[in-house]
Amino acid sequence: MFSSVPPLGLYIHLPWCERKCPYCDFNSYLADATIPEQAYVDALLNDLEQDLPLVWGRRIDSIFIGGGTPSLFSAAAIDRLFSGLRALLNFAPAIEVTLESNPGSADTENYAGYRAAGVNRLSLGIQSFDDRQLKNLGRVHDAAQAKQAFASARAAGFDNINLDLMFALPAQSLAAADADLVQAIALGPEHISYYQLTIEPNTLFHSQPPQHLPDNDACAEQQSSGQALLARQGYRQYEVSAYCREGRESEHNLNYWNFGDYLGIGAGAHGKITLAGENRVIRRIRQRQPRAYLEQAGRDSIVNQTELDSADLCFEFMLNALRLREGFDSNLFHENTGLALNQLLPGLEAARSKGLLEFDGRKIKPTGLGFSHLNDLQALFLEFEPAKKKPFFESAGKIMHN
Numbered sequence: 458m459f460s461s462v463p464p465l466g467l468y469i470h471l472p473w474c475e476r477k478c479p480y481c482d483f484n485s486y487l488a489d490a491t492i493p494e495q496a497y498v499d500a501l502l503n504d505l506e507q508d509l510p511l512v513w514g515r516r517i518d519s520i521f522i523g524g525g526t527p528s529l530f531s532a533a534a535i536d537r538l539f540s541g542l543r544a545l546l547n548f549a550p551a552i553e554v555t556l557e558s559n560p561g562s563a564d565t566e567n568y569a570g571y572r573a574a575g576v577n578r579l580s581l582g583i584q585s586f587d588d589r590q591l592k593n594l595g596r597v598h599d600a601a602q603a604k605q606a607f608a609s610a611r612a613a614g615f616d617n618i619n620l621d622l623m624f625a626l627p628a629q630s631l632a633a634a635d636a637d638l639v640q641a642i643a644l645g646p647e648h649i650s651y652y653q654l655t656i657e658p659n660t661l662f663h664s665q666p667p668q669h670l671p672d673n674d675a676c677a678e679q680q681s682s683g684q685a686l687l688a689r690q691g692y693r694q695y696e697v698s699a700y701c702r703e704g705r706e707s708e709h710n711l712n713y714w715n716f717g718d719y720l721g722i723g724a725g726a727h728g729k730i731t732l733a734g735e736n737r738v739i740r741r742i743r744q745r746q747p748r749a750y751l752e753q754a755g756r757d758s759i760v761n762q763t764e765l766d767s768a769d770l771c772f773e774f775m776l777n778a779l780r781l782r783e784g785f786d787s788n789l790f791h792e793n794t795g796l797a798l799n800q801l802l803p804g805l806e807a808a809r810s811k812g813l814l815e816f817d818g819r820k821i822k823p824t825g826l827g828f829s830h831l832n833d834l835q836a837l838f839l840e841f842e843p844a845k846k847k848p849f850f851e852s853a854g855k856i857m858h859n
Contacts (some may be wrong), residue, residue: 459733459795463717466709469501469538469798470723472525472747475561478595479661480654484725484745486526493647494534496751503755504722504743509545511730512720519553519709522576526560530568539575553708555580555619555755558606559705561598565609571752572614578707579610581652587633590626593667594654600640600745607644617705619648624683625676626654628669634679635670635686642690647705651683652698697780714781716793724750736761736795737766770794771801775838779831784815784822804838813837 473488520542522535535556542548553579568579585591586600598606610618620641624634631792641649641666653676656662671679684694693698696714699707712719725745731738742761744750748756765773774794778785790798803820808814813827813834827834 458736459731461792462515462731462733463793464712465512465515465716466519466521466712466719467517467542468719468721468728469520469522469527469721470524470721470726470728471497471522471530471614472716472724473529474506474524474526475529475559476595476597477661478669480594482655482657482660483525486747488529490793492529493751494530495707497747498534498538498541500751500754500758501538502545502714504758505542505545505720506720508728508730508741511732512718515547517552518547518549518829519712520555522554522556524557526559527556532574533566535571540716543575550622552561553578553617555707555709556826557582558610559596559598560606562594565606565613565636568610568613568615577615578613579615580621581606581610582621583641584621585628586627586637590629593627595661604621604644616647618646619650619707620644620646621650621652622650623654624679625671629679631675631679631682639687640681641713642687642692648699648701648707649687649692650698650749651687651700653680658811679799683802687732688858694750694782697781697783699827714777714784715789716777719727730797731793733795736799738770738794739763740765740803766794767800770796771804775801775804776835778821779823779827779835782823782828786819787816788820790821801838805835808834 465781470484470849472485473492474485475488477485477487515685524765527535531632537745555574556576557580559582560567581603583603584596586603588599591599607620622637622641625636625850626634638649638651654670654698656666656670681790687694688701691702693703694700695706699710700706703729718729718731720730721741721743722746724743726743728740728741729738740761740763741759743758744753744760787798790796790801805814805816809816813824815822823831823834
């Protein structure tokens with residue numbers, strides 16, 4: 458039984474992009490000449506109104522506007538959206554509000570407008586400072602535009618900026634990967650998301666793989682070197698691919714990794730809500746296609762609602778929480794699932810016996826070996842899933858890097 462409800466965030470999906478990157482498997486679509494900003498903001502607010510009875514009285518601690526490329530929306534549209542959000546929701550006094558931006562898509566003059574609307578954290582999808590690699594990745598910006606976008610964000614008043622950066626790019630050497638990271642660090646962002654290029658199903662790279670990808674040993678060497686470089690420069694790794702200055706963790710993504718609740722509005726958005734009075738946790742998925750979403754928002758945009766059983770809760774909690782480098786307090790499991798810790802014991806014991814996990818009765822923490830073999834560690838909690846059923850991966854497994 459739940460004694461309280463977890464923290465609550467809000468995810469807003471803006472699905473349009475100027476160009477679909479060949480490695481991207483997120484729910485995104487090429488923008489037409491004119492994005493239907495006004496109609497889409499109306500749809501978002503209508504959807505949110507439909508969800509309000511699920512979260513009456515609860516406070517919103519963080520907001521993340523992802524995509525797609527949210528910075529394709531004008532500052533006026535974002536301001537109108539936030540006017541509607543404030544009328545419907547109770548914002549925490551120090552709420553974190555993140556918006557994703559691609560340097561080649563954003564009109565940097567909009568940054569000041571985003572900041573005035575209430576966005577206080579910007580996430581820039583840089584990926585590389587090597588123009589040749591940016592072309593390989595299908596990006597619409599070059600290195601100079603990336604640096605200019607960062608400077609423009611600072612000038613607009615953003616003092617909390619994340620940079621997304623990839624390693625293990627086609628034909629990338631260790632020196633080249635480190636050089637990318639050095640350039641990112643030189644800009645002085647508060648947060649860096651540093652992650653390996655992976656080839657996902659249903660992407661162009663899956664059907665037409667890039668040539669000369671680094672092998673596993675080279676990938677591991679690049680990652681290890683990058684981690685050491687980041688640590689020397691004062692960036693603490695607190696999650697698999699997340700590094701930050703002191704006190705600059707992504708609050709929204711920490712809520713995911715701690716198995717908190719979140720509303721999801723927008724085409725294809727997912728939400729997870731705890732109904733403590735009913736002792737239930739539900740997931741809600743919205744219509745993926747933007748045109749269909751616009752037609753259905755506020756009426757029947759939910760295409761699937763699932764109640765999580767104890768097996769789902771155990772696996773999904775551990776799938777997320779084990780990503781945290783320093784582990785988590787064992788009490789968090791009961792607080793955010795309503796279940797007793799003994800439901801995890803088979804998996805905990807199996808992981809500890811393999812040297813993948815430390816567990817002293819209070820703190821649960823991956824060992825160095827467990828953190829470097831995280832998929833194997835997480836799989837142990839699927840193996841002991843009582844119902845042996847396919848878990849719900851979509852939102853838990855596709856947590857934003859930034």
